[in-house]
Amino acid sequence: MKAFSLLASCATLAHHVAAQGAYLYTIDNSVVSSSTGMIDSELASAIIARRRALTDDRVLGITNEALLQDINTYGGYQAPLFADANGEKKERPGKLFIRITDVDLNIHDLDAAMPDLWIQEPTQDLLTDFKHIPRRHRTEGICEYIVPPSMNTPGAYGVEVILSYHLDGDTLCLSPAEIPTLPITMSLHSFLPSTPKEVKSKLPSLIRILKHFSATENIESTVLFLPSKLSPSTKPSTREQKHEHQARSPQTTEEPLELNVAVAAAAAATSAAPTTDDIPQPAEKSQDFTLPSVIPSCFTSQSACDNTTNFCSGHGNCYEAHVNCFKCKCGTTLARVNEDGTEKTVQWGGAACEKKDVSVPFLLFASFGVLMAVLIAGAIGMLFKMGSEPLPSVIGAGVAGPKAGK
Secondary structure, three states: OOOOOOOOHHHHHHHHOOOOOOOEEEEOOOOOOOOOOOOOOOHHHHHHHHHHHHOOOOOOOOOOOOHHHHHHHOOOOOOOOOOOOOOOOOOOOOOEEEEEEOOOOHHHHHHHHHHOOEEEEOOHHHOOOOOOOOOOHHHEEEEEEOOOOOOOOOOOEEEEEEEEEEEEOOOOOOOOHHHOOOOHHHHHHHOOOOOOHHHHHHHHHHHHHHHHHHHHOEEEEEEEOOOOOEEEEOOOHHHHHHHHHHHHOOOOOOOOOOOOOOOOOOOOOOOOOEEEEOOOOOOOOOOOOOHHHOOOEOOOOHHHOOOOOHOOOOOOEEEOOOOOOOOEOOOOOOOOOOOOOOOOEEEOOOOOOOOOOOOOHHHHHHHHHHHHHHHHHHHHHHHHHHHHHHOOOHHHHHOOOOOOOO
């Protein structure tokens, strides 16, 4: 396991051993935890969002490189930006998210299966976020279901289980009625607590079955225990984040949740989109800026678009193409003014307006070339056809052959 920047020392852990908090288990092939690290609610929320694939429209106020590395360590599987060298497509794991509330246990009550992360002063966000998203396959290609917490205990409460997996090719999502009959679901029910009071007794067997799922079924599991008392939320709502982000100075930037970790996602900032007839005015760009090798085709906010594309390379503006999708609208720049007063302009294109758009000159040149090729081919074909026709008999009609002498 990589070094965890917020890992508590033994003395600090012993000092807080009697304190209650929230506990997070991350069961997958990449995390092998031998000790428990202490984190705050904000970092826990970022890690869970990564593991639930819910990073869109989320702004991370953490810019520390070590903390971003911690998110990468505990954030589970992320699709690579580039294809495998052998051209093989790696199967993405399924995801189980288990959240149990009203678990008022001290950390020493979990000695049989210590959590990977101990969340100090958990906030309401950990309870209200990461809910089940209906019809997620239509927007994100992810099949997601609510798993019944117990098939044998009708009075089960405080237990939330969500199963999700990515669609592959033409595979269709299962019917919700099929979920209780899946082997994974049926196996899980034997070990899953039906009430918060059963957590302490069933926790070791629950962690064992989840590790078994990870090894044999390629399932990533995230288990979150929340106490009955949670601190008030310290972050604004999604709508408040948008207004706050819009009111900030243009020089103030925020680190997106998956910058240098996976695909960036940021909070949406409201901005009036230019009409199609308007030519966007180039924004002021930074001269010491290198565009990333891979530029997303769609950004979730105007600020993310501006920061990633360097204000569309100074050759256009970011605008909202459709809901939660911002793109660069490229314009033209003045190249030179000719002696006769005419102007030479350059049309820009590309995802970040970094390329000169030569499509119109190329189309004219290609059309002219094709036309000339057709004309030349037609002329040669006509000459060949004329040369292959037999001469008319009228040419030799007035010429008599030699006669034999008498």
